[in-house]
Amino acid sequence: MEHTNRTRIPRHAAGENPDKRAAIIEGAAQVFLQAGFDAASVNDICAAAGVSKSTLYVYFSGKEDLFETLVEEKRELLFQGLHDSLRGPAPLAARLGAFARAMAHIVCSDEVIGAQRIVIGVAERRPDIGIRYYEAGAEKGHAVLLGALHEEIAAGSLQIPDPALAAYQFVELAAAGHWRRRLFGQAAKAPPPEEIAATAESAVTVFLAAYGKNI
Numbered sequence: 001m002e003h004t005n006r007t008r009i010p011r012h013a014a015g016e017n018p019d020k021r022a023a024i025i026e027g028a029a030q031v032f033l034q035a036g037f038d039a040a041s042v043n044d045i046c047a048a049a050g051v052s053k054s055t056l057y058v059y060f061s062g063k064e065d066l067f068e069t070l071v072e073e074k075r076e077l078l079f080q081g082l083h084d085s086l087r088g089p090a091p092l093a094a095r096l097g098a099f100a101r102a103m104a105h106i107v108c109s110d111e112v113i114g115a116q117r118i119v120i121g122v123a124e125r126r127p128d129i130g131i132r133y134y135e136a137g138a139e140k141g142h143a144v145l146l147g148a149l150h151e152e153i154a155a156g157s158l159q160i161p162d163p164a165l166a167a168y169q170f171v172e173l174a175a176a177g178h179w180r181r182r183l184f185g186q187a188a189k190a191p192p193p194e195e196i197a198a199t200a201e202s203a204v205t206v207f208l209a210a211y212g213k214n215i
Contacts, residue, residue, distance in 0.1 A: 100200035
């Protein structure tokens with residue numbers, strides 16, 4: 001009897017093929033960015049992903065589920081290292097500067113700007129999508145910074161009457177002059193690293209002038 005040594009191709013159960021799931025997400029990203037949330041259709045997403053509609057529904061319950069999954073996965077990639085930027089033995093000014101640079105890079109990126117435009121376009125009709133997007137994004141970044149500010153207040157490095165407000169202020173300073181220009185299309189590309197760094201340095205100077213103590 002003749003035996004053949006053929007490599008067996010692994011078979012995935014329905015909804016468990018990571019390559020197919022990734023293809024659907026990437027196809028959805030193309031369609032959402034080109035057409036927006038309302039105009040994007042499941043058929044268009046399936047065509048971009050190279051899958052059937054029945055296959056898409058094995059992985060995702062619908063367009064809303066797919067959009068939120070897409071945003072969450074992209075956000076997690078962008079937010080890697082944001083928390084770590086505030087840790088370590090470096091002086092407070094250096095850590096705040098690292099956070100400001102990381103935050104500005106995130107909020108001015110093509111991925112985040114595209115997602116924000118989509119959410120803004122649908123938020124009036126579907127406020128639940130806007131709320132979930134905010135809570136998982138901007139609110140998450142605010143919480144990371146707020147926790148660090150509370151630690152510095154306890155250590156005596158900062159004196160801040162309203163830490164929550166101060167955290168919002170610093171995030172705004174980090175992307176001052178960049179984020180809104182990107183959001184409304186006045187700036188077609190993300191600012192270069194040297195501009196982000198200069199803005200971050202200014203943000204730290206202003207912030208510590210207002211709240212710094214024994215720095």
